Amino acid sequence: MTAEIWTGILVLITFGIYIYIGYWARVRDTKGFYVAGQGVPPFANGAATAADWMSAASFISMAGLISGLGFDGSIYLLGWTGGYVLLTLLLAPYLRKFGKYTVPDFVGDRYYSQTARAVAAVSAIFISLTYVVGQMRGVGVVFSRFLGLEIVWGVVIGMVIVAFFAVLGGMKGITWTQVIQYFVLITAFLIPAVAISLQLTGNPVPQFGLAFSNIVADLDYIHEQILGEKPYTEAFRTRPMIDVVFITLALMAGTAGLPHVIVRFYTVPNVRGARYSGAWALFFIALLYLTAPAVAVFARYNLIATLHDQPLDQVRELGWVRSWEATGLLSFDDKDGDGFVRMDEGEITINNDIIVLATPEVAQLPPFVIGLVAAGGLAASLSTASGLLLVISSSVAHDIYYRLINPQADEQRQLLVGRIVIFFAVVVAGYFGVNPPGFVAEIVAFAFGLAASVFFPIILLGIFDKRTNSQGAIAGMLVGLIFTAGMILMMRSTLLLGTEEPIINDFFGISAQGIGVVGMILNFVVAFTVSHLTPPPPAHIQELVENVRNPFGSGAASSH
Amino acid sequence: MSKNPQWKGSGSSSGSGSGRGKLSADEAAAYWKSNVTIIGILLALWFIFSFVTSYFLAGPLSGIMFGGGGSPEFGGSDGVARGVPLSFWMAQQGGIFAFIIIIVTYAKLMDNLDKKYGLND
Secondary structure, X not given: OOHHHHHHHHHHHHHHHHHHHHHHOOOOOHHHHHHHHHOOOHHHHHHHHHHHHOOHHHHHHHHHXXXXXXXXXXXXXXXXXXXXXXXXXXXXXXXXXXXOOOHHHHHHHHOOOHXXXXXXXXXXXXXXXXXXXXXXXXXXXXHHHHHOOOHHHHHHHHHHHHHHHHHHHHHHHHHHHHHHHHHHHHHHHHHHHHHHHHHHHOOOOHHHHHHOOOHHHHHHHHXXXXXXXXXXXXOOOOOOHHHHHHHHHHHHHHHHHOHHHHHHHHOOOOHHHHHHHHHHHHHHHHHHHOOHHHHHHHHHHHHHHHHOOEEHHHHOOOHHHHHHHHHOOEEEOOOOOOOEEOOOOOOEEEOOOHHHHOHHHHOOOOHHHHHHHHHHHHHHHHXXXXXXXXXXXXXXXXXXXXHHHOOOOOHHHHHHHHHHHHHHHHHHHHHHHHOOOOOHHHHHHHXXXXXXXXXXXXXXXXXXXXXXXXXXXXXXXXXXXXXXXXXXXXXXXXXXXXXXXXXXXXXXXXXXXXXXXXXXXXXXXXXXXXXXXXXOOOHHHHHHHHHHHOOOOHHHXXXX | OOOOOOOOOOOOOOOOOOOOOOOOHHHHHHXXXXXXXXXXXXXXXXXXXXXXXXXXXXXXXXXOEEOOOOOOOOOOOOOOOOOEEHHHHHHXXXXXXXXXXXXXXXXXXXXXXXXXXXXXX
């Protein structure tokens, strides 16, 4: 059977499972809809969090990105895993004890302010909408690359599937499909990684293959002696140390402040469950994040060894070279016309996405595996999209409609509004997935920057500093938001505002990706200072903080 | 806003109830202090494995090689094991292993602390 038939079969099977789970997990109350009834075991929540978190970008693009960055790829590896340490130690257990449905719930209640609630809800919607567009696009791209479908139809199929289990099952449906999606995507990622590791290093465990073979040393040798570049393992080759540090920190704090990740910790039965699901989540994520840097080295070594300084005619006889050249992700330009293609002369152009997508073919794995990689890419996109759509739904239906506009709405009405909003959110995300605004990739910096500069500081202060009051929190959030958004707008002004040159290039050496850290520090300083210059929060708020700090009794309200 | 906030009156008896749940003001302060100490120590480790071993010490650690050996043979390979710079390994592998150990340690230490104060439910 061909790869296309295998892809079709595997996609049909996995989608069938997702639909079945959506039907099985259908819910009747808001608690089921928003927090899966708070009955998800820590192990399952860890897997769901991992799938929720790892997007199309993590699955398809990250290994390729690292492959291009070398050592500096650690900004993603450390940033996107170290964030779970912050989240688990500083936020998750306390938010679980608080026990309500959303991040704006905590912000609004802790700071006894509808203004704070509204700022939080609007930020959550903006962050999630930014993110979800790329996921729907990812679904369309996988369908078009593996099955030759038009991107529009790929997106529509993705929309129908997500709409089905999210509208019917809410968080409960999303949780259990994410658990399955995690195992689909990790299997799809690991099989080709093991195969290529075995082929190049003789060791089936990619992490061992990386450490206990000469492949890293050889790649450094190729970089220096053959390509005339700095070694692959040399630190700060692509950007200065200060920028690497700030980007890593921004991705960590951003991860800890992303609403769709935080809400996953509301779904476990108690505080202890929140701590352990943080551990499980990082373990499941690390399976991919510890493998990706090995794949990055193997694939880079292999591509250079296979393509560099070879006769063009001979290279084109390779099956995978032909098929990926046809997609435009791999291209050759024999500039000096000597019949040989050389990397150091810029005669070979490799798109980062190839590193993961083409590995099964390069490693000559059976067509079945290629189908599995397609199903894995779809699982990664759909699981992240569904988590984000739920945040959009809960922010509009719960935080804005129920808490701000119509507090008298009964359970049935809230649930109905939640379902309607999630349906419309799917349609909006699908529309932008088909017609992406040109600057999608650029505004992803916004999502992390805003999560780091708006949410992380005020949630942290809300738990660890009783003295922080509503005036401080609102001032801190606004300063963090305005500074970060303003800086990113100016640094990315060529795309966002249409200027000829960026208005500013960097802020003391820190680029747009890392600027959220500065916004975060400003938020902390402003929130703390303003709070101490204004009256302390009322007694019942101090009592709320005391209660959130005591893990006992969080399980009392759970029902399954 | 019509319903009672959930944080009021939680700690009711319907949990599995192995702990007492209620703390005096002194006990609550002592519990919180231990909690903050645990978090502080573990976050110091998090900082070291995020930034010190991977970035600040990248220069010195790049001279320390470990592992290596065997295949493959390309370019400069001469059968001698040359290994991986420790800085690179810490930044792309070691740091992540450390993060996992930190979180698991945190969950275990908090289990003990909760038990000590009878807050495990």
